[in-house]
Amino acid sequence: MPETTDTRTTAERTLLIKGATVLTMDPELGDLTTGDILVTGDRITAVGPDLDDRVSADTEVVQARGMIAVPGLIDTHMHAWQTPLKGLYAHGWTGDDYQSQVFYLREHFRPEDIYDATFSGTVQMLDAGVTGVLDFCHNVMSPEGAEAGLRAHRATGQRALFAYGMLGSFGAPPEDHAWRLDHVRRLHEEVNTGGDGLLRVGMALGSIEYGSMDRITKEVALARELGLRMSVHQNPPGQIRALHEAGLLDSDIVPAHANSADDGELALLARCGGGISFTPEGEFGGGRSMTILNRAHRAGASPSLGIDTHARVSIDLFAAMRLTYLLMRNVDATTEREAGRWPLERHPGVPLVQPRDILAYATVNAAAALGLGDDLGRLTPGRLADIVLIDTEPYGVALGDPAAHVVLQTTPRDVDTVVVGGRIRKRDGRLTDLDPTEAGAATRRVRERVFAEAAAHGGPVPDLGPVR
Ligand SMILES: [Zn+2]
CATH class of the missing domain: 2.30.40.10 (Urease, subunit C, domain 1)
Structure with missing residues (x-):
């Protein structure tokens, strides 16, 4: 501590x-x-x-x-391990860009890198008024890596749900899965049952497109046995329905993004009291449909917000709130214009949201996403x-x-x-017991070590830019 x-x-x-x-x-x-x-x-x-x-x-x-x-603001979808990769995805365009520019570095992170990256990210979030986070750690390559992430959260003392990544290396054998389940069970005893409540362990389910539904079913079963919160990347269409049809969908799973969800899927989520974590800066910048924000709000599928990855945008949740508000206004206005109702006039339900609704996304709804709806x-x-x-x-x-x-x-x-x-x-205006320069130093250490590892394995090494 x-x-x-x-x-x-x-x-x-x-x-x-x-x-x-x-x-x-x-x-x-x-x-x-x-x-x-x-x-x-x-x-x-x-x-x-x-x-x-x-x-x-x-x-x-x-x-x-x-x-x-x-x-306190709460970010419900953030990959703290990517904090030192700040800016690396600034020019990203295609899905393959993300894989080839950012995600390939995942396997070059050692436990000390997960520690430093998580430390750096959580210090920056606290400084920016983000008191809570769902840290979607889809970079658990060893038990030691997960424990390093947890240690960093303890050191900074942000309220954190460490969503333990179930997604292994691509092409890894089935045994790569079982130890994760065993480890989550042990960590649950240590952190959730025996901890101070500030830090909890949850689960980042394996992406449905990369893992079999059979594996995800095992993950959800364990999480429900232990009472863990879960989150899942929902990128391709139809995955909320797929979870529902597999009998797995409930309010303890927070889908992230879900831009392609149809209104039927939103109704399924709303019916079970679930929500969606939106990361509008990345989604909008990646050209995804943003009508989802308005449709989810109307359907009652409780929206919350995250920044997703520092590789693209800052950890600033105020900026995410501002963009969300403007995007939702834009969706309303575009719908009106395309329906021939122009110039704009007010009528019931249009415009849909006020700034206060967006503040609720980052506070009230986000607390519910963390499973703390009655407590935070x-x-x-x-x-x-x-x-x-x-x-x-x-x-x-x-x-x-x-x-x-x-x-x-x-x-x-x-x-x-x-x-x-x-x-x-x-x-x-100053952190009382954390040093921002230590967070900066931690970021630089990760870059040195991880990029050297990437080079040693013949991978591309990111351009460090003019300022080292
Ligand atoms: Zn993400």
Whole structure:
């Protein structure tokens, strides 16, 4: 665990966030124009206009006037191991490009590379107000590799669901599968049953197009026996239906992307209470259909958001929210124009979403995707205290709805304070117990080692660019 100067036990620690504009994302509590949040241990214990009478002598007070308090953002589809490959897929165009420019490097990662990459990615996410992540680690080449990823998550202390990759090397023999299942069972005992709750192990199912349904059936059976959350890459059409027809589809599997899902598949997902993790920057940039966002929202297939890969875009979930909002507006407007309803007029259901809906994707819906729908994602007394304070100074808050300020006007630079599980991890714009330069150094180490491995195996070596 990271060092901390706070020697009080978690249960004793109290924190008061004072005078913020509070977006609770709780339909009953609503917004507080000026309000306080009291945290005791790792939970929110009160939210109200003035909680001064609840403060004790050793309560830590964060003055938050001029700031907007939101639930910590949660990325539901991120490959932390690809963090050091930042930019490598900037020019990618075809599916083969991804394989030949990025994914081939997977097998050159050793456990120390998984550690450094995961460490670097999670430090950057915390700095940017992303308090939680579903880390879809489809680069588990050995038990040691998975354990290195878990160690890195423990070291940074982000709330993480480590989705253990079931996808082995291409062309690997069937034995490559069994040890993964055994290892997940052991890790479940150690991390989920015996851990602190901040880090959990889940499962990244093998891609349906690469693995047999028989293997995936075994994976799902184990996950359900242990009560693990699952995610699956849903790229080619028809896979949600295929899971349904195999009797496997339920709300504990979060499909990622799913751009090709038809309305029947969305109805299947909605019926079981499931959702989809969208990564609109990559999907849009890759030319996929984005009508899925609006169709999923209408169908009630709870959307959440991720950035997918740092090889293409930054870890900035504010940017992903902004693009999502604009894309959904674009889909609405295009539909209207093509139906001859131009210039645009408002009518029921059009436009479909407001900025607040998108903030819910990255908080409320994302918490549900992690299996923490009743415990996280809202600033409600009793819920886990993952909180972000966005500074609106010195340039001032946007007019109107503060949720619009968060979704349309905020960048990670504006993230003043980050609280995870009741602990302050960033304050006054600086990480309190993690060093960004260590994250940068970790990224550089991975590049040196992995690219040297690639060269030693006769593979192409990425261009490091002008700045080393
Ligand atoms: Zn992905």
